[in-house]
Amino acid sequence: MPDAGLDEFLENRPFDEIAVGDSASLSHRVTQRDVDLFATATGDVNPAHVDPAYAATDMFHHIIIHGLWGGGLISAVLGTKLPGPGTIYLGQTLRFRHPVSIGDTITATLKVTEKQADKGNVTFDCVCTNQDGQVVITGTAETHAPREKVRVERITLPYVRVARHDGMRALLTRASAEAAVMTAVVHPVDAMSLVAAVEAAKAGFIVPILIGPTVRIKAVAAAEAVDISDYRLVEAADAAAAAAAAVAMARAGEVAMLMKGDLHTDVLMHPVMSSLTGLRTAKQISHVFVLDVPDYPRLLLLTDMAINISPILAEKVGIVQNAIDCAHVIGIERPRVAILAPVEVVNPRLQATVDAAALCKMADRGQITGGIVDGPLGFDNAISPEAAAEKGIVSEVAGRAEILVVPDLNAGNMLAKEFTFLSGAAAAGVVLGATVPIVLTSRADNAATRLASCALGLLVSRGIR
Structure with missing residues (x-):
């Protein structure tokens, strides 16, 4: 034997x-x-x-x-x-x-x-x-x-991750073929946001208009040895005033994109969301995170991890449609959309599974268009063909998802940070559904994420136009 x-x-x-x-x-x-x-x-x-x-x-x-x-x-x-x-x-x-x-x-x-x-x-x-x-x-x-x-x-060899990020490089290349977009950079009074705006300008993605306390902006530029002499500066006393000014410029057609600087998200989004003077459209406003995850063979779009806290079904319809539209902009013709939930069967006690089933039926009837929608799917079944096969899930989406729709902001935020901080994913994020795209980066985001977000925002801006 x-x-x-x-x-x-x-x-x-x-x-x-x-x-x-x-x-x-x-x-x-x-x-x-x-x-x-x-x-x-x-x-x-x-x-x-x-x-x-x-x-x-x-x-x-x-x-x-x-x-x-x-x-x-x-x-x-x-x-x-x-x-x-x-x-x-x-x-x-x-x-x-x-x-x-x-x-x-x-x-x-x-x-x-x-x-x-x-x-x-x-x-x-x-x-x-x-x-x-x-x-x-x-x-x-x-x-x-x-x-x-x-x-x-026999020695077990360590696993070595290789992070090529070819998908994100392709996104940057795609954006490089477009003309730079006029962008309101809101309150760039810290080194990270000001340098990011300048680097995005050098890359040909944006033409920045720097809005905020001009004395502070110039001081940061001097401290970082960054030349901002070619860029327009607009005086605004504080973060709230800068956000209001940026939204007014977008309403007037002076800028085609907003870029978050050193201010809280809610301060920036408050004037955006105003029903009278904001940038709302008939679409749901939501955030999409584009991720290039090592060892996953395609780009992943994750939504929503920044705007909608506990979206109801009607809001999820708009969130899903925005993500599909964003996928089209970056070259995914018919994206596979996984509606995530804790389990892959409908359970009336789990609202995420009920919403997932409703979203799939709405997609079947043309209320959501441009993608293939399936759910509820567990995260493992959405991205792993082996996991989907083990559970007997037969689906065009399971194991090959390109869009992940999370049940709420808590799940999305944690999943996004796991991808970037533990999985080595390259990322780009943008807010969709307003009259102009909004580059909404976190203070923890690195320079590459900020640059890629500007590239994504540029592509979305051209798609809107």
Whole structure:
């Protein structure tokens, strides 16, 4: 009977147990993550190796992948199988016979061709093939085989996250193709918000109008060595006055976007929400957070985590529609919308599940348009195909969601911060539903988030127009 714990241990083949003709092999499917890790470890950032957009042929990545798997996978066979633990790798000669690309499954097979008893050396013939049986690498490897039998516990390797943020880079590139939008920067009297506005201007996303106590704004600019001489300054005594002035400029058509500076969200949103002098439309005002989460294969839009505290069903309809419209703006033609709840079945005692079912039916009848809506779905079922399959959920959305609609602000705020602070997500946020988009960043948001939020706001502004 085979040892149940065999996979937990590595056992070598000492020199005397190895015979000419013995062989061993390992297979691995090549992923972008493999290439990123190798490039990070070696410093090889040649765009021909690590940038998919740079390579113009199907030989994309093949140089770095050959190096990675030519040496790496062969070394893994030698170190874990034949001869195994205790092996000293003396050298290799390899020839790259065929391109290797992301998604290929490479199998390295090593066969003993020679033994040198006086030195304890073993020579191997090495052949690597892809999933189609094509030979991609050939060569030889020379090792010094161990003399003693060794059986050791297999080490569990640490998980290393690779944060490429390709989706967010694509969003920035998309925004770069648009003309900068006139933007009221409200009360930028701290270094972070003022520098962020200037950087967004340099990136070509906004033309800032700085509204607030001009003496304080100039003092911050001087302290940070930031040149604001090209930008218009509008005097406002305090944060509330700056917010009111910005809203008035938006109503007059002088600006097409608002950007939050150093003031509380409620101070900024109070004049925005005014029924008489604000920026309300027939749409629900809500916040959308666009997230590029490492290890998730698509951008995620999370809503609402900043404006609507405990939305009722009618408000959720507008929240969902705003998120779908935002997805269209960033290039997602028919977004998959998951209405989140604690469970994936309708329970009358859980209002989130009842609302989810109603939203799905409203989408079926055309009251919500432009996306595929499903729910209630647990968070795991929304983003994990494995979790959805385990629970027998058959859905176009489950496991592949692009929009996550949370039950209330508490859930959304906590989920957004988990994504950014623990999962390493790149983020951009914007308020939708008003006559102009509002870049609503937090004091804890970094410079990249503020820049990406301006890019998102620019795209939304162009979409509104």
